[in-house]
Amino acid sequence: MSDTTPAPDEGAKALLQTAASRLKKAVPLMLKHQIPTTPTNYALWYAYVGEQQPELNKAMDDTLSRYQTCPPVNGELLYREFVADPVELDVRDMRQNLEAMAAELANQLQDTNLDAAVFQQKIDANFNRLERIESEGVSLEQVLDLVRSLVKESDTIRQSTSYFTGQLSKAQQEISALKERLAASERDVLFDALTGCFNRRAFDADLQGILAQAPEGTCLILADVDHFKAFNDNYGHQLGDQVLKLVAKRMTDACRDGIKCYRYGGEEFALLVxxxxxxxxxQLAEALRRGIEKLTLKDRRRDAKIDTIRASFGVAQWQPKTSAIELIEAADKLLYEAKRLGRNRVMPIQG
Incomplete structure (x- = not known):
């Protein structure tokens, strides 16, 4: 009987040997730099030790030199640029765009809801005045006919406005629910949809990664836009969003030498140095404070110039045996002190 067993595929064997060799290099490096063992990180470090993409290796070497590790956000960005499937990235971008759209619609509805409520108050006031004129016994029949007509029209408008306000509230609840579903469906988004900064999830991951591997000299800056609620109340949420975008751009433009800006929450930002x-x-926080102080924005609805954008800052440096939570609490305490002392300032007073 002749031997019909197929000969081993030499090409496949070579690929397996190459894969095994790369993994033997990649895994110890990941352990050395305390890189989480996720599929994304395996793929990135596999490509790195393969040395087939000089730009990837240069970017990774620069990152390791700067941080003595590869922070999670840096790793994710390197993966997206050099390793990921474009289809996968398209899906992420689509979900992020949907989240941004939902946020914008929610703010538009909230502003319109407020305008409708104010309009309804005015209609109610006019309704009461017209009723008072009629009760005062104006004798001219034509005037009374006009008054009755106006009262009837005002009542109709009032009912219509009340219904419209109810519909807006319902739609706003649906938009909020959509935002929650989008957030739940994409847990690995690194960027804040509104400002383009890194988001809170990215901040938490980077802070933990840096403090676990190379904490010496790490500083945290927390910044909060002063009187932000007043922008929303006086000019509407859309202009409030524009304020956040302007502040975020000013802060991200100042990020160099490994510094990153994150939207920490609401009108609060964080910078890891x-x-x-x-x-x-x-000094960086003070430069940012002065830069934000110079920002201006035009309110097109009222044709007014907004030049009252200010921010307060709290700055803290990591100390030995300090946890991430304790570092955040230290910066937050100084930020609160800056607010208490009158806002638009950096604490501590001296570094």
């Missing part, structure tokens, strides 16, 4: 010191981080 690696391998630095309190004096340098405080």
């Amino acid at each position: 690696p391998k630095s010191n309190l004096r340098v981080a405080r």
Whole structure:
């Protein structure tokens, strides 16, 4: 009987040997730099040790030199640029765009809802005045006919406005529910949809990663837009969003040498400053404070210039045996002190 067993595919064997060799290099490197063992990180470091993409290797080497590790956000961005499937990235971008659209619609509805409520109050006031004129016994029949007609029309408008306000509230609830579903469906989005900054999830991951591997000299800057609620109340949420975008751009433009800007929550931002010191981080915060102070914005609805954008800052430096939570609490305490002392300032006073 002749041997019909197919000969091993030499090409496949070579690929397996290459894969095994790369993994033997990649895994110890990941352990050395305390890189989480996720599929994304495996793929990135597999490509890195393969040394087939010089630009990837240069970017990774620069990152390792700057942080003594590869922070989660940096790893994700390198993966997206050099390793990921474009289809996968399209899906992520689509979900992020949907989230941004939902947020914009929610704010538009909230502003319109407020305008409708104010209009309804005015209609109610006119309705009462017209009824008072009639009760005062104006004798001219033509005037009374006009008054009755106006009262009837005002009542109709009032009912219509009340119904419209109810519909807006219902639609706003549906938009909020959509935002929650979008957030739940995409847990690995790194960027804030409104401002383009890194988001809170990215901040938490980076802070933990840096403090676990190379915490010395790490500084945290927390910034909060002063009197932000007044922008929303006086000019509407759309202009409030524009204020956040302007502040975010000013802050991200100042990020160099490994510094990153995150939208920490609401009108609050965070900057991680690696391998630095309190004096340098405080100088950066002061420069940002002065830059934000110069920002201007035009309210097209009222044809008014907005030049009252200000921000307060709290700056803290990591100390030995300090946890991530304790570092955040230290910066937050200083931010609160800046607010208490009158806002538009950096604390501590000296680095």
